[in-house]
Amino acid sequence: MPAGQTSNLMALRDPDIRLMLRVRDDDPAAFAELVQRFQHRLLAVLHHVLGDRDEAEDLAQEVFLRVYRHRKRYSPKAKFSTWLFTIANNLALNALRNRKRRPVQRLEISESGTLAHEPQQSIADTHSSTAFPAQRLHREELAVVIRQALDTLNERQRLAIILNKYEDMNYADIAQVMGLTTKAVKSLLSRARAKLRECLQGYIEIEGGNSSESDPEKS
Amino acid sequence: MPEPPQPGRNSPDPPLPVDPLEEELVAYLDGELPEEEARLIEQRLANDPDLRRRALLLKKTYDLLDYLPQPVVSENFTTRTLEKIPAWRATATPANAPEAPAHPIVPSTSQPVLMTDTRSASSYFTIRLAPWKISIVLVLCLICGALSGYGLLSWTLSAPYPPPSASQELLLSDHRLIEMLPYYIGVDDLAFLLRLAEPELFGDEPLVENNPSRMGTSEAFELSPPFKFEELVREFQSLPASRQAALREFDRELFALENTEREYLLRILETYTLWLSRLSQDQQREILSAKNSAERLQRIRELREHQWVEALPPEHQKRLRSLSTQDRIETIRRLKRQESNRRETWSFIRRHAEEIAANRIPWPFHDEALRQAVVEFGRQAFQLDEPGKERLTANERQRYLSTLQAAEQTGGSAWFSYGREIYNLSRKYERFLLPPPQGKPVIEYADLGPSARLLEKDRAQSLTAPFRGRWPEFALAVLDYINTLPTHERPKLPPLGPSRLEELPQPLRHVIERELWPKLRPREREALAAWEGKWPEYCRELRKWAGFHDVSLPGIMLPGSPRRWDALYGTRVPEPSGLPASKFPPFAPLLNRK
Secondary structure (H helix, E strand, C coil): CCHHHHHHHHHHHCHHHHHHHHHHCCCHHHHHHHHHHHHHHHHHHHHHHHCCHHHHHHHHHHHHHHHHHCHHHCCCCCCHHHHHHHHHHHHHHHHHHHHHHCCCCCCCCCCCCEECCCCCCCHHHCCCCCCCCCCCCCHHHHHHHHHHHHHCCCHHHHHHHHHHHHCCCCHHHHHHHHCCCHHHHHHHHHHHHHHHHHHHHHHCCCCCCCCCCCCCCCC | CCCCCCCCCCCCCCCCCCCHHHHHHHHHHCCCCCHHHHHHHHHHHHHCHHHHHHHHHHHHHHHHHHHCEECCCCCCHHHHHHHCCHHHHHHHCHHHCCCCCCCCCCHHHCCCCCCCCHHHHHHHHHHHCHHHHHHHHHHHHHHHHHHCCCCCCHHHHCCCCCCHHHHCCCCCCHHHHHHHHHHHCCCCCHHHHHHHCCHHHHHCCHHHHCCCCCCCCCHHHHCCCCCCCHHHHHHHHCCCHHHHHHHHHHHHHHHHCCHHHHHHHHHHHHHHHHHHHCCCHHHHHHHHCCCCHHHHHHHHHHHHHHHHHHCCCHHHHHHHHCCCHHHHHHHHHHHHHHHHHHHHHHHHHHHCHHHHHCCCCCCCCCCHHHHHHHHHHHHHHCCCCCCCCCCCCHHHHHHHHHHHHHHHHHCCCHHHHHHHHHHHHHHHCHHHCCCCCCCCCCCCHHHHHHHHHHHCCHHHHHHHHHHCCCCCHHHHHHHHHHHHCCHHHCCCCCCCCCCCHHHCCHHHHHHHHHHHHHHCCHHHHHHHHCCCCCCCHHHHHHHHHHHHCCCCCCCCCCCCCHHHHHHHHCCCCCCCCCCCCCCCHHHHHHCCCC
């Protein structure tokens, strides 16, 4: 199949690509729409990687500006989000490197913000299968613990985990964003997950203590 | 309280030794393993309690990440970002803002969209709507021509005309709205558009169904704007404030939808606009001047039906004319069903043309054990060997058995037909695919305890007696009847069927515990628990989550991966990018699938 046709077909399937092609072609409304469509997702990823909301927002803005500046070079070879997060990845890694040279004080963790999926209530209040054991942490406290657990990961592990978890990206797309092989992503994620398990297993309840069986009725 | 994790961002890259099994396990949990390897892991999980525990811990710790707050961008983020772009500043500053309307605004011109200058409209559509620009421009002109002065568009005239300063201030998001304005011409709101998606209206149109380019060709993507849309801006500004607000709301709702949903609805919108553009002036006026959304839909429905009948072969038309009204309605319904079936069959064949031509045995029939399991499932699910209890109609039974026979005799791609047949039938009779209780099922009045006497007379009996002796038909009929009664008159009944995990038959329970439960997220377990004690809802919820997590529940779902069944044998497959929402009728069968 000729390359042009492939890109057309891909563009037809993916509305994000279609939007980006309009941006490429200088449609002013399209860029506004693109920013609105991706701003929250981009900010979430950058915030989780950098751990600093203001810095993440500045960087998200920079990502969009780069998208705009490079729009004429855009060619729809992959999902648009992969391209967007590749730019974000490069900028985030640069920012982290710069930070190592000029350490900054990290700020918030429990700032107000909507929870990804969970109801707006203290975890301690729930008596359901999601309730936590003796710790009965408040969700803000839990967020601190999770944030700290993410911080135990190295940068690449953290980014891979965040793309996988919050962007629901598959290994192939993560590989593309991070410039790795799929196999490398697989072992990166495996190490990261093992480390998260190590850090967080005290905060979850597996039914029956060390028992190997889980009782669905009680879990 | 466990020790909080110690931050160690700069720890060396492989902080833990690589464990190949762990890698496989994580990839399995992420759905990234090829089928064969996934099966191996599943086998190991089934036999190794320690591994199961590791998997569960991995999953649960990962689920914890859901508790991390998701930040929201600050209020003026978009504007601040856009203002950094010189080109955007040029279009957004007051000096370059769209000019005020050149023509005086009078209330009588407040149609949805008025194109006063066809030349500029034409240039606009060259960019966005190249394949049918003429039609669209035509409809706009026609509508303007036909309706200006008539004052018929009561839906736009209902509100008092606003002071110009209030309605002429454009919001950032209005750019898109104005661009889409010609599409929004005959639409009241999102609910109206959703109704247009019904199969009898525009949901079954090939343009929507086959999902070609939205614009008919890919040309639209290759052309370079910059277009002028001042005329559209002017027209938008000339609308009453109430209509402007309604359009903004509609546009906001439409673009807040998931990509797949929105793209689907945009195709509906295009099909509708194209259809509208091809109507006569009188017909257009009839639709656009309807008093409200319901009346407009009714007029569209009548016109669609009329057009459909007119497009039938002459002999069908002749026959229809000779029928009574009721028979005519029935016949039209039947003919429509046939047409829809043919379209689906054709679409199915087209999707599998290559495999069919190569005479390949499709999944799951290439696997002897799975093939037998599927055939056995069909036998039990449709009660083929139980005279008097068959679920299929005579035609369905005949077609089912003949496709099965053909597949068994000729093999190869003949299994495609059988697969599609059993898939469709299992969908159609899904209501009856419910697990029996561990003890005696409710199949007789005597099983209903003291309430039985209330059900053994008059209307109750006529509605329930035909299903005596059959599970779950009898219990469902009883429930259906009870639900027609006012709440205070409903008799107290014993449990009609299993509605808790421990009440399910053992093989099914086993699969749920081993395969489904570990995949359920905490909130999904909660959602399921909320249905406990309710029959048949609990079982249906179980099936829903099983489908979502790609687990087949024995006896009530086709053996083998539900996702593969949908992908191979489903007739209407949404775009790969997302999960359609419940409000879109054509996707209804796929609602609960990821």
